[in-house]
Amino acid sequence: MTTTHDAKLTSRVLWVDRFLTLIRITFIVVISVGLLAFVAQQINPQNPFAQWANPDATGLTAPQFKGLLVTGLAQGAMYGLIALGYSMVYGVLGFINFAHGEVFMVGAMSGMITSNKLADAGLWEDAFLLCLLFIVVTSILLSTATAVIMERVAYRPLRGAPRLIPLITSIGVSFFLQNLSVVLLGPGAKSYPTLPSWLSQKRSLVGFQIEGTKLLVLLTAAVSMAGLWFLVERTRTGKAMRAVAEDKEIAALMGIDVNRTIVKTFAVGGAMAGVAGILWGILFRSVIHTTGFLPGIKAFSAAVVGGIGNLGGAMAGGLSLGAAEATAPLVLLEPLGVDGVSQLRDAVAFAVLIFVLLVRPSGLFGERLSEDERA
Amino acid sequence: MTATANDASTFEAPGLDWRRQIRFSAIGALSCAFIALAGMPVGLDRRSIVYPVLSLGYLSLFWVPFVLASLAGSQVVLEGMGERERDTRDLAAGALVGLGSALGLVGLMILVKNFNLRDPLVNWSPQLLELLSFNRSTTLGMLLWVVLGTTLGLLGGAMHVVPAMVRAKILTVVLSVLIVSVLQTFLTDLLEGFRLEVFTDFIYYKRGGLEILGALLVAVLAIAIPLLVAGRIKGLRARVQKMPPDERSRVNLVLLGVGAALLLVLPFFLGKIANELLANVGLFVLLALGLNIVVGLAGILDLGYVAFFAVGGYTTAVLTSPNSPGFSPELPWPVALIVVVVLTGLVGLFIGAPVIRMRGDYLAIVTLGFGEIIRLLFLSDWLSGWFGGAQGITNIPGVDVGIGTVKGTDPRSVFLLVLVFCGIAIYVSWRLEHSRLGRAWMAIREDEDVAEAMGVNTTSTKLMAFVVGAVLASFSGAIFSAKVGSIFPTSFIMLVSIIILVVVIVGGMGNIAGVIVGAVVLIGVLGGPKQPGLLQELGQFKLLIYGALLVWMMLKRPEGLVPNVRRSRELHQEEFLQDAWLKGEIDEEDPS
Numbered sequence: 001m002t003t004t005h006d007a008k009l010t011s012r013v014l015w016v017d018r019f020l021t022l023i024r025i026t027f028i029v030v031i032s033v034g035l036l037a038f039v040a041q042q043i044n045p046q047n048p049f050a051q052w053a054n055p056d057a058t059g060l061t062a063p064q065f066k067g068l069l070v071t072g073l074a075q076g077a078m079y080g081l082i083a084l085g086y087s088m089v090y091g092v093l094g095f096i097n098f099a100h101g102e103v104f105m106v107g108a109m110s111g112m113i114t115s116n117k118l119a120d121a122g123l124w125e126d127a128f129l130l131c132l133l134f135i136v137v138t139s140i141l142l143s144t145a146t147a148v149i150m151e152r153v154a155y156r157p158l159r160g161a162p163r164l165i166p167l168i169t170s171i172g173v174s175f176f177l178q179n180l181s182v183v184l185l186g187p188g189a190k191s192y193p194t195l196p197s198w199l200s201q202k203r204s205l206v207g208f209q210i211e212g213t214k215l216l217v218l219l220t221a222a223v224s225m226a227g228l229w230f231l232v233e234r235t236r237t238g239k240a241m242r243a244v245a246e247d248k249e250i251a252a253l254m255g256i257d258v259n260r261t262i263v264k265t266f267a268v269g270g271a272m273a274g275v276a277g278i279l280w281g282i283l284f285r286s287v288i289h290t291t292g293f294l295p296g297i298k299a300f301s302a303a304v305v306g307g308i309g310n311l312g313g314a315m316a317g318g319l320s321l322g323a324a325e326a327t328a329p330l331v332l333l334e335p336l337g338v339d340g341v342s343q344l345r346d347a348v349a350f351a352v353l354i355f356v357l358l359v360r361p362s363g364l365f366g367e368r369l370s371e372d373e374r375a
Numbered sequence: 376m377t378a379t380a381n382d383a384s385t386f387e388a389p390g391l392d393w394r395r396q397i398r399f400s401a402i403g404a405l406s407c408a409f410i411a412l413a414g415m416p417v418g419l420d421r422r423s424i425v426y427p428v429l430s431l432g433y434l435s436l437f438w439v440p441f442v443l444a445s446l447a448g449s450q451v452v453l454e455g456m457g458e459r460e461r462d463t464r465d466l467a468a469g470a471l472v473g474l475g476s477a478l479g480l481v482g483l484m485i486l487v488k489n490f491n492l493r494d495p496l497v498n499w500s501p502q503l504l505e506l507l508s509f510n511r512s513t514t515l516g517m518l519l520w521v522v523l524g525t526t527l528g529l530l531g532g533a534m535h536v537v538p539a540m541v542r543a544k545i546l547t548v549v550l551s552v553l554i555v556s557v558l559q560t561f562l563t564d565l566l567e568g569f570r571l572e573v574f575t576d577f578i579y580y581k582r583g584g585l586e587i588l589g590a591l592l593v594a595v596l597a598i599a600i601p602l603l604v605a606g607r608i609k610g611l612r613a614r615v616q617k618m619p620p621d622e623r624s625r626v627n628l629v630l631l632g633v634g635a636a637l638l639l640v641l642p643f644f645l646g647k648i649a650n651e652l653l654a655n656v657g658l659f660v661l662l663a664l665g666l667n668i669v670v671g672l673a674g675i676l677d678l679g680y681v682a683f684f685a686v687g688g689y690t691t692a693v694l695t696s697p698n699s700p701g702f703s704p705e706l707p708w709p710v711a712l713i714v715v716v717v718l719t720g721l722v723g724l725f726i727g728a729p730v731i732r733m734r735g736d737y738l739a740i741v742t743l744g745f746g747e748i749i750r751l752l753f754l755s756d757w758l759s760g761w762f763g764g765a766q767g768i769t770n771i772p773g774v775d776v777g778i779g780t781v782k783g784t785d786p787r788s789v790f791l792l793v794l795v796f797c798g799i800a801i802y803v804s805w806r807l808e809h810s811r812l813g814r815a816w817m818a819i820r821e822d823e824d825v826a827e828a829m830g831v832n833t834t835s836t837k838l839m840a841f842v843v844g845a846v847l848a849s850f851s852g853a854i855f856s857a858k859v860g861s862i863f864p865t866s867f868i869m870l871v872s873i874i875i876l877v878v879v880i881v882g883g884m885g886n887i888a889g890v891i892v893g894a895v896v897l898i899g900v901l902g903g904p905k906q907p908g909l910l911q912e913l914g915q916f917k918l919l920i921y922g923a924l925l926v927w928m929m930l931k932r933p934e935g936l937v938p939n940v941r942r943s944r945e946l947h948q949e950e951f952l953q954d955a956w957l958k959g960e961i962d963e964e965d966p967s
Contacts, residue, residue: 016728016731016835016838017836019728019729020728020732023728023729033958040643094740095736096736096740111496113494116494117494136944141805149877154926154930157930158930161933161946162945162946163735163736164674164676164735164736164739165929165933165946167676167735167736167739168676168876168880168925168929169925169926169929169930171873171876171925172877172922172923172924172925172926172929173922173926174621174922175873175918175921175922175925176919176922176923176925176926177922178918178922179915179916179918179919179922180413180919181596182498182915182918183413183414183415183498183915184412184496184498185495185496185497185920186497187915208935210713211800224497256904271836293869297740297747300740301740301744304737338757339755339756339757339759340755340756340757341757341760343518343751343756343757344751344755346747346759347747347751347752347755350744350745350747350748352749353740353741353744354729354744356734357741357863358729359735361733361737
């Protein structure tokens with residue numbers, strides 16, 4: 001009797017496992033076939049293998065591909081900055097702060113307001129770099145304040161509540177902040193002032209043609225990342241953060257003020273999101289109340305791809321996700337004969353998340369979490 | 376026993392905490408200024424509650440000093456601690472909080488008068504200033520606010536001083552005036568059906584809101600009706616309680632039958648507006664019952680629930696509409712429904728299988744991703760040969776039921792259809808909740824590892840939750856597409872998932888009655904993502920209120936309005952946690 005029961009049980013479990021394996025294999029097959037078809041297309045568009053799925057295949061020229069890659073990397077750097085906030089909060093509190101995307105939106109909105117004010121005063125064109133510094137600082141202040149208030153009002157009372165409760169709360173906070181922006185600033189997209197022409201022209205750099213804006217984005221992201229690395233690895237505050245992420249109770253016994261450290265973590269994450277908000281404004285020059293949603297989810301995916309709790313991983317995950325979402329539609333899907341591939345960019349980003357979670361749930365670079373959060 | 380009682384009496388009751396009062400004043404000031412800047416007073420001024428003295432716009436400010444003052448005065452009575460004597464100091468504290476809130480508005484008025492921040496803040500307008508100063512001079516307006524705020528705060532503080540009976544009466548009167556006023560459209564429609572429009576004509580002002588006399592009448596009724604029926608309902612309930620069990624269940628069945636019959640007859644007395652409203656509510660009840668199984672019973676946070684609604688809707692559209700671009704068999708709706716159920720169940724398995732092993736929070740994000748992927752696929756050019764892309768699928772025929780067709784132009788029939796499916800869904804949820812499967816779901820919700828150790832096959836049990844939830848959502852989707860007659864990807868944005876989640880949480884996770892109450896209150900009054908509710912003036916504030924409500928519920932009452940007994944025990948298990956913590960300590964001391 002027991003043996004048949006056991007057999008039944010294992011076979012049922014195996015059914016799901018088989019299905020999962022099937023999905024994994026499908027993913028890998030689609031990726032490899034798409035890649036092969038792309039390579040075939042690049043070698044010779046008249047190639048039968050390239051024409052098999054998509055007879056109109058033309059392939060990409062090298063500058064086109066590089067352009068896509070640079071766009072992807074610039075966006076990826078932005079995702080990486082947002083992902084740092086997700087990753088740090090997850091490392092310390094063990095929950096996804098769903099509203100972090102909205103902190104980023106607050107940063108972008110604040111940049112929109114200050115930059116337009118500066119442009120009205122005529123300073124934007126004349127002293128662009130100073131203005132940029134100013135809007136970055138105000139945006140950091142505002143988004144940090146948002147993140148800290150959020151922690152104080154919504155999350156601190158829920159420490160120790162069942163796992164899903166803070167997550168649902170953060171969904172509520174995110175929803176509230178989005179609609180707060182609608183009622184305070186009005187619905188509809190708002191634009192940043194035009195950037196000075198010396199910034200937006202293309203420059204060539206090691207064989208890449210990069211627009212100045214994207215270069216600026218990459219540089220800013222790199223500087224912020226370096227600052228964060230210094231903060232976390234070389235200062236007392238950073239040491240406290242790492243200790244709290246490792247084990248809250250022991251950290252408290254060692255004389256670390258856990259609450260204050262958590263607030264600092266939120267503040268640093270908020271500051272990074274504020275910087276990312278300005279970068280969004282510079283890249284797309286348009287911001288709306290839902291701006292935070294998709295980048296937020298993608299940044300979370302980036303954090304997972306890089307291994308949650310792992311700061312370097314978050315940045316690397318952001319860059320790879322950005323590159324993947326920019327190139328994959330044209331490299332993988334176009335050769336497979338999918339129409340209107342650019343509409344599927346977001347779907348690709350989600351598919352990357354699902355793929356990574358199925359194949360390597362601890363991320364590419366490994367997660368860094370304390371024991372009890374690894375559950 | 377007596378010793379502890381004596382201890383309690385010697386234990387000094389804490390005095391009035393003035394810092395708390397000042398903190399609440401500051402909160403009041405900020406909330407008032409924020410509500411004003413959000414544009415609520417101006418935007419909602421059109422709708423009056425009691426014509427011409429109170430509009431929804433002013434009400435959006437008036438509640439702040441009152442509620443905050445009464446909150447600031449409330450005190451948690453701990454074990455062994457006597458309750459503080461209430462005296463005039465409480466009144467002063469309430470007045471202080473009210474004054475603080477009013478000062479927030481006064482400050483805002485000064486700012487609006489002297490500076491122009493219209494550029495980023497859209498509601499920074501002369502209309503706001505005019506409204507805040509009651510269409511009089513600004514100085515007079517400020518004075519009025521100070522007086523009003525202080526009075527309202529005083530009243531809020533007084534709620535703690537007056538005896539509990541009086542407090543209950545005041546609350547009943549205020550709430551019933553508000554409710555009757557909000558229900559205007561519905562009540563007018565209902566009483567017209569019974570040819571009793573005289574009554575509604577008397578109490579309501581034509582362009583919205585109660586007349587003053589009407590409000591007085593409602594207030595009198597609210598006091599009188601409980602006095603008249605008071606003992607009787609209690610007596611009846613006591614008699615039913617005393618009956619032997621089989622007789623009691625028979626009485627319950629009869630009551631249920633009468634209730635169901637009343638609901639079935641109700642649509643014939645209702646006009647178009649009320650039927651339409653109730654049909655929308657019904658669609659959300661179906662969705663919420665489905666999500667309740669996934670989130671409430673099995674404890675899986677599915678944020679992509681709208682995907683199943685979309686699959687149900689689109690499958691129905693493809694199978695029944697002659698305009699379906701790719702494949703158009705033009706099946707009759709009931710036949711299509713069978714395909715829809717099977718297909719959505721399969722989609723539930725397909726989405727469920729990869730995510731089922733993930734951590735709770737990863738699962739939430741991944742299901743959200745699936746929800747978006749499905750919407751993007753319906754929207755894409757790639758599949759537009761099948762689903763019409765952004766143009767959607769139009770010309771979906773109604774449901775042919777022999778005696779007539781159920782379609783959107785006839786809301787009564789839609790409501791009846793929805794009612795039938797709600798009945799099925801309620802029955803299914805109720806039976807499932809008390810079945811072996813339902814108990815397995817609850818075990819998983821409480822502790823997955825323990826459930827597995829007890830022999831629950833967690834994987835297939837969780838998958839079943841996904842499938843059952845998906846099927847219930849597909850009913851809603853199928854009715855939705857027949858009702859609206861055309862279907863577009865924009866009907867299936869992530870917002871829908873979130874609103875269903877709010878409905879389930881506000882109503883009470885894991886409780887069928889709670890979910891229904893949640894859907895009726897939220898969708899009926901505030902409205903769905905696109906469907907207007909009774910307070911259709913709310914418009915853009917609706918979603919803000921949903922967000923705030925979700926946060927507030929999670930912080931203050933995570934078990935919902937109508938809690939499930941077991942679920943609320945899970946959520947308030949401080950004692951249990953303490954035990955576990957103590958045990959953890961003991962384990963650590965143990966050398967082994």
